[in-house]
Amino acid sequence: MNSERKNFFQNVYTSIRVYLSTLFHSSISRILLWFAPILFLLVFFFQPLARIITLAFDSSAFTQKNFDIILSVAGFTFYQAILSTVLTFVLGLPSAVLFSRFNFRGKSLLRALTAVPFMLPTVVVAAAFNSLIPSQTSYTSDTFPFILILTAHVFYNTTIVIRIVGNALSRLDPKLEAAARSLGADSFHVWKNITLPLLRPSLLAAALLVFMFDFTSFGVILLLGGSNFSTLEVEIYLRVLKLPNLPLAALLSIVQLIFTLIFSILYTRTINQVTTQTAPRFSASRPPKTIRERIFVFTFYLLLVTFFALPLISLPIRSLTRLEADRGQRGEVQYGFTTDYYKELFINRRGSLFYVPPIQAAANSLGYASFTVFLSLALGYPAAYALAKPTRLEKFLDPLIMLPLGSSAVMLGLGFIISFGRSLASPWFVPIAHTLVALPFVIRTLQPALASIPERLRQAASTLGASPFRVWQTVDFPILSRATLSAATFAFTVSLGEFGATLLLTRPEYPTIPIAIQRFLSQPGGLNFGQAMAMATLLMLLTTLAILAIEKLRLSDSGEF
Amino acid sequence: MLEVRDIFKTYENKPLLRGISFSVAQGETICLLGASGSGKSTLLRMIAGLEFPESGHILFNQIDLAQTPPHLRDFGLVFQDYGLFPHLNIFDNVAFGLKMRNIPAAQINSRVTEMLDLVNLQGFENRKVTDLSGGEQQRVALARALAPSPRLLMFDEPFGALDKSLKEDLLNQIRAILHKTKIPAIYVTHDQDEAFTIADRILFLHDGEIIRDGTPDEVWNHPNSVHAARMLGMGNVVEGKVLEMKEERGKIKVFSEIGTLDVECGHNHSTGDNVSLLIRQSGEGEEIKLTVEDVLFDRDQFQVKTGSAALSGEAVSKGGLVIHMKDAPKIGEIIRVRVKVECLA
Numbered sequence: 001m002n003s004e005r006k007n008f009f010q011n012v013y014t015s016i017r018v019y020l021s022t023l024f025h026s027s028i029s030r031i032l033l034w035f036a037p038i039l040f041l042l043v044f045f046f047q048p049l050a051r052i053i054t055l056a057f058d059s060s061a062f063t064q065k066n067f068d069i070i071l072s073v074a075g076f077t078f079y080q081a082i083l084s085t086v087l088t089f090v091l092g093l094p095s096a097v098l099f100s101r102f103n104f105r106g107k108s109l110l111r112a113l114t115a116v117p118f119m120l121p122t123v124v125v126a127a128a129f130n131s132l133i134p135s136q137t138s139y140t141s142d143t144f145p146f147i148l149i150l151t152a153h154v155f156y157n158t159t160i161v162i163r164i165v166g167n168a169l170s171r172l173d174p175k176l177e178a179a180a181r182s183l184g185a186d187s188f189h190v191w192k193n194i195t196l197p198l199l200r201p202s203l204l205a206a207a208l209l210v211f212m213f214d215f216t217s218f219g220v221i222l223l224l225g226g227s228n229f230s231t232l233e234v235e236i237y238l239r240v241l242k243l244p245n246l247p248l249a250a251l252l253s254i255v256q257l258i259f260t261l262i263f264s265i266l267y268t269r270t271i272n273q274v275t276t277q278t279a280p281r282f283s284a285s286r287p288p289k290t291i292r293e294r295i296f297v298f299t300f301y302l303l304l305v306t307f308f309a310l311p312l313i314s315l316p317i318r319s320l321t322r323l324e325a326d327r328g329q330r331g332e333v334q335y336g337f338t339t340d341y342y343k344e345l346f347i348n349r350r351g352s353l354f355y356v357p358p359i360q361a362a363a364n365s366l367g368y369a370s371f372t373v374f375l376s377l378a379l380g381y382p383a384a385y386a387l388a389k390p391t392r393l394e395k396f397l398d399p400l401i402m403l404p405l406g407s408s409a410v411m412l413g414l415g416f417i418i419s420f421g422r423s424l425a426s427p428w429f430v431p432i433a434h435t436l437v438a439l440p441f442v443i444r445t446l447q448p449a450l451a452s453i454p455e456r457l458r459q460a461a462s463t464l465g466a467s468p469f470r471v472w473q474t475v476d477f478p479i480l481s482r483a484t485l486s487a488a489t490f491a492f493t494v495s496l497g498e499f500g501a502t503l504l505l506t507r508p509e510y511p512t513i514p515i516a517i518q519r520f521l522s523q524p525g526g527l528n529f530g531q532a533m534a535m536a537t538l539l540m541l542l543t544t545l546a547i548l549a550i551e552k553l554r555l556s557d558s559g560e561f
Numbered sequence: 562m563l564e565v566r567d568i569f570k571t572y573e574n575k576p577l578l579r580g581i582s583f584s585v586a587q588g589e590t591i592c593l594l595g596a597s598g599s600g601k602s603t604l605l606r607m608i609a610g611l612e613f614p615e616s617g618h619i620l621f622n623q624i625d626l627a628q629t630p631p632h633l634r635d636f637g638l639v640f641q642d643y644g645l646f647p648h649l650n651i652f653d654n655v656a657f658g659l660k661m662r663n664i665p666a667a668q669i670n671s672r673v674t675e676m677l678d679l680v681n682l683q684g685f686e687n688r689k690v691t692d693l694s695g696g697e698q699q700r701v702a703l704a705r706a707l708a709p710s711p712r713l714l715m716f717d718e719p720f721g722a723l724d725k726s727l728k729e730d731l732l733n734q735i736r737a738i739l740h741k742t743k744i745p746a747i748y749v750t751h752d753q754d755e756a757f758t759i760a761d762r763i764l765f766l767h768d769g770e771i772i773r774d775g776t777p778d779e780v781w782n783h784p785n786s787v788h789a790a791r792m793l794g795m796g797n798v799v800e801g802k803v804l805e806m807k808e809e810r811g812k813i814k815v816f817s818e819i820g821t822l823d824v825e826c827g828h829n830h831s832t833g834d835n836v837s838l839l840i841r842q843s844g845e846g847e848e849i850k851l852t853v854e855d856v857l858f859d860r861d862q863f864q865v866k867t868g869s870a871a872l873s874g875e876a877v878s879k880g881g882l883v884i885h886m887k888d889a890p891k892i893g894e895i896i897r898v899r900v901k902v903e904c905l906a
């Protein structure tokens with residue numbers, strides 16, 4: 001009797017314990033995991049977003065004048081984005097064919113070269129294109145800066161076309177083209193009836209992505225176009241800092257947000273169509289054979305090398321060359337090689353743009369970047385853990401976590417200004433904004449690595465006597481360390497190069513490298529220009545090192561963006 | 562009709578095809594049988610115009626095709642794993658070749674219907690390629706190749722991925738269609754069963770050369786080479802040495818691993834030559850003794866693996882012969898088997 005009772009209680013105890021532990025593992029632990037990331041997003045993303053929406057639908061925003069501005073700005077935004085996309089395809093499509101169909105010496109190096117601009121901060125690209133202009137000429141017409149903007153967009157985004165369309169091309173079963181030819185189709189009909197229709201999803205996806213980047217372009221247009229070109233993004237910035245009209249800025253952000261959301265939904269749909277065609281990779285690339293093929297490969301090889309290497313080389317060269325007199329400089333000017341621009345970065349001149357030596361901007365940037373790394377990892381880790389084993393809760397939260405990607409950096413800045421107007425004196429808001437931008441990338445880097453760890457490994461370790469901490473230390477950590485390092489580097493790079501939000505949020509006494517470059521560029525004189533070049537060269541070096549680190553750490557090449 | 566003359570081709574600096582010549586007559590189906598990597602698919606792609614020989618000629622009705630691009634050759638090609646256009650429905654797949662020839666729409670409609678009838682896929686016009694089973698896809702591929710009435714039809718291992726019963730079914734259909742349409746055809750495979758089912762003539766491709774060319778019963782009864790015998794799945798090949806030449810023409814005495822045997826031979830051997838012998842079980846052959854090493858149940862008979870037998874002289878059999886018996890012998894037992902022996906080389 002006694003032992004029966006004991007058994008009964010033991011059974012009850014066990015079942016309660018099992019119930020509690022499943023309950024804990026299913027919901028409580030998930031809520032704990034989600035607590036910090038969701039709180040962060042609520043305070044720093046959704047709350048500002050709500051403020052922007054409220055302000056935008058404030059009756060004071062709905063004036064005829066505002067609508068006229070929005071219409072003309074949106075019109076130009078579409079116009080330049082469409083033109084840029086078309087031009088990007090003019091260069092990108094033949095390059096995609098070049099990389100997917102032909103083998104030639106230096107192919108992988110050239111491919112890497114075309115991908116470099118995509119990772120570079122906008123200020124570096126803008127500075128690089130500035131360095132190509134003979135000297136700081138004042139333009140008599142708007143045509144030249146507009147061409148410069150379009151060229152910079154092509155420079156940025158050609159790699160997208162090469163990656164997405166090139167991948168699709170190399171996944172195209174060569175047998176299908178052979179079948180079409182044996183059925184009587186000449187080259188034109190093979191291209192029109194087989195190749196083009198099969199590439200359509202990837203062409204569309206690439207076009208949408210390129211268009212989206214051109215549509216939301218900010219730094220390139222602001223720094224290369226001067227005050228004459230206003231896209232939605234630039235106009236938001238102007239309406240916050242230059243011609244303050246916050247309701248109009250809010251309305252512009254909403255218009256911008258709606259468009260980017262539509263484009264990203266369309267993009268997600270088309271890229272899914274691309275990836276569902278999971279044909280194996282075909283090694284259809286071969287050395288060029290006929291004369292026409294050789295001419296094609298040679299021409300595009302030269303074109304790509306020139307186009308992509310020229311700005312990247314010209315930037316450091318200009319940072320070490322004096323071509324014009326500095327402002328206020330009199331008498332004999334020493335032209336040619338100089339390290340003055342770098343030396344000047346360490347000197348705090350009276351009447352300079354800063355109250356501190358310009359190199360202080362680099363220290364600020366590094367500090368912000370470190371904090372961004374810390375914060376985005378601290379928030380990204382629990383979210384990635386929860387997302388690695390998704391339940392219904394995660395399926396709901398996943399798109400919300402990714403939403404900051406769809407909103408522009410300038411809009412984030414605007415939201416902060418509206419929500420935290422008074423406390424913005426604090427320098428902390430800059431890295432917080434950087435974290436919002438970096439967080440989706442960090443989560444997307446950590447999540448697949450976490451999901452790739454089979455639960456069986458952890459179970460095996462614990463049956464062999466490892467405590468939960470030892471399990472994490474011996475199983476999770478070694479697999480995660482690469483992904484963690486990669487995510488950290490990514491967050492670091494994002495923070496180093498972030499321009500839009502920083503421009504709105506930064507305090508004059510705490511400039512970052514991109515802000516310093518922008519200030520130097522917007523001032524006349526050879527010394528300022530030289531220092532902009534020197535600063536941009538430093539940033540390019542830092543970013544390139546980070547890109548190389550990420551490439552080394554990347555577990556597998558997924559090919560998609 | 563089709564004549565292939567002295568084709569040479571290297572692949573990655575190694576010779577792949579070394580002087581291939583053969584011809585295909587009106588209404589004839591020939592089969593190129595060879596191991597994977599033997600260059601048979603390359604040969605087919607060259608005839609289709611998708612690749613080019615380094616030297617040699619491909620002629621059709623005495624006209625050299627070297628300058629004719631694939632889309633003007635009017636040859637149909639059925640691919641391994643089908644090569645159907647995934648973005649087109651079944652109708653548009655079958656109609657593709659007809660559209661390329663600018664045939665009026667009404668004629669295309671009736672021709673596609675006719676073709677789908679022929680391959681037993683009535684009413685499949687609006688289906689998607691991805692909705693079809695492997696066998697159905699293969700029949701669409703056949704209909705697509707047949708629709709423009711090509712001057713020659715080629716099959717590149719068309720049934721690699723299909724199961725056996727389906728394969729036999731489709732092979733018989735193709736055979737019937739080829740007989741009906743009288744289109745000359747080249748069929749490439751590594752599967753001897755397929756070759757025997759479909760071919761009027763079988764060509765063995767080995768080491769870049771055609772080592773045997775004959776009707777199915779000719780090559781079965783006289784493979785004439787070790788490689789051909791192996792490709793036909795005849796595993797009982799033993800090595801031997803010619804002891805003496807018999808007076809009777811085409812007969813030699815050979816000392817081999819399984820004993821001293823009287824052998825039929827069409828070659829010009831002399832005493833002391835090394836020869837390979839094909840051993841086949843036969844009711845009226847010579848009797849040899851073998852030791853049973855293992856017995857496997859094989860449906861209506863038993864597969865018996867044999868080892869060295871207690872033979873006269875110092876003969877020691879290394880590898881075992883595999884023979885078939887109605888009743889299972891005991892392991893270790895010495896059995897007597899009547900065999901026909903043929904000299905392969």
